[in-house]
Amino acid sequence: MEPTETLSADDAGIARAAALLRAGQLVAFPTETVYGLGGDARNDQAVARIFEAKGRPRFNPLIAHVADLEMAETLAVFDAQARALAQAFWPGPLTLVLPLRPEAGISALVTAGHDTLAVRLPAHPVASALLRAFGGPLAAPSANPSGRVSPTRADHVRAGLSGRIAAVLDGGACAVGVESTIVSLGPEPRLLRPGGVPAEALEAALRQPLPAGGSETAPNAPGQLASHYAPGAPVRLGAHAAETGEILVGFGPVKGDLTLSASGDLVEAAASLFHILREADALAGPEGRIAFAPIPEKGLGRAINDRLRRAAAPR
Known part of the structure; x- marks a missing residue:
């Protein structure tokens, strides 16, 4: 830059x-x-x-x-x-x-x-x-x-x-x-x-009391704990190929039904993350699952992986 x-x-x-x-x-x-x-x-x-x-x-x-x-x-x-x-x-x-x-x-x-x-x-x-x-x-x-x-x-x-x-x-x-x-x-x-x-x-x-609020699981403003953004479909991470019933979200060399970034660009992946989560959830439907290709644990990849881990957590 x-x-x-x-x-x-x-x-x-x-x-x-x-x-x-x-x-x-x-x-x-x-x-x-x-x-x-x-x-x-x-x-x-x-x-x-x-x-x-x-x-x-x-x-x-x-x-x-x-x-x-x-x-x-x-x-x-x-x-x-x-x-x-x-x-x-x-x-x-x-x-x-x-x-x-x-x-x-x-x-x-x-x-x-x-x-x-x-x-x-x-x-x-x-x-x-x-x-x-x-x-x-x-x-x-x-x-x-x-x-x-x-x-x-x-x-x-x-x-x-x-x-x-x-x-x-x-x-x-x-x-x-x-x-x-x-x-x-x-x-x-x-x-x-x-x-x-x-x-x-x-x-x-x-003209009324103002109690403290906020949520550990769904903060809607800065200054709270990290949010847990989960789609309706179960999420599997670190996938190199789709299993039966899965929508695969690719990254870089891992191709999928959708991709966070075909070129492996972490800025592009971050920019598309929430849109792709919603689109993959819609494609998966009520009985399907979502699999995400590995994302490097560096730079914006750390933030992407943090959100994906929360999306994949048991619920």
Whole structure:
């Protein structure tokens, strides 16, 4: 990959960042919480590159950042409570987990295969300008290698991700320094992750208690334990050929009924994983099984294998 560019937070830098994002590249940008690692939330390949750049071990859900409430409402379904919180705390460090609109066009890697979307309207003026210039939602976890301290300055991003991403949009130090608060609003409000908006302020706006929530088996936002995405059909791993009643999903030299990547490209495999799981499940039917060819345990292969092991676990 080309060396990582450092872009000034002026009109030219923001225009360059937006052009890179439209081309499917990754750009780190400041929010009021921490620097986010942005990629087009509608582009499977771009989102897969986010996981690759971070060395993220699992396909956890990502937050979609938007330019305004109007954009958010084209992606997710807002009820009265969601609108009340958005009006009270947006723009700002609050993420809402809401029902995903089927027509939104969001990559399944952003939602980790769920029917909900984590969405946020950041307050940082540079983030706001970039989102307006880009004209769409940006998936953006913290711009640091997975497991490392979240970055609050551009040099933190460069220290961890230089050479792995296209550019860093330098907007100075982040004011809040901790990630956004995450609240799920269906069917009852739940606090999924403490963050930049205190729970007490949210409870005051909702006029009701906000209990802690989240799921070990099906997290629908970052900051929870890894999800278990399982198709209806049983899954067998490490297959070089299909057995009777199996749909074989190939990779590289192992050919199948479907393939994650005929060329053995792990970014392509990651980008197609959730789509292929669903397609294979439909082909297998109620009595069938799914077999997956071996995936190398390196780079994005670790994340792919993590999800496949969970899909294959006894249930």
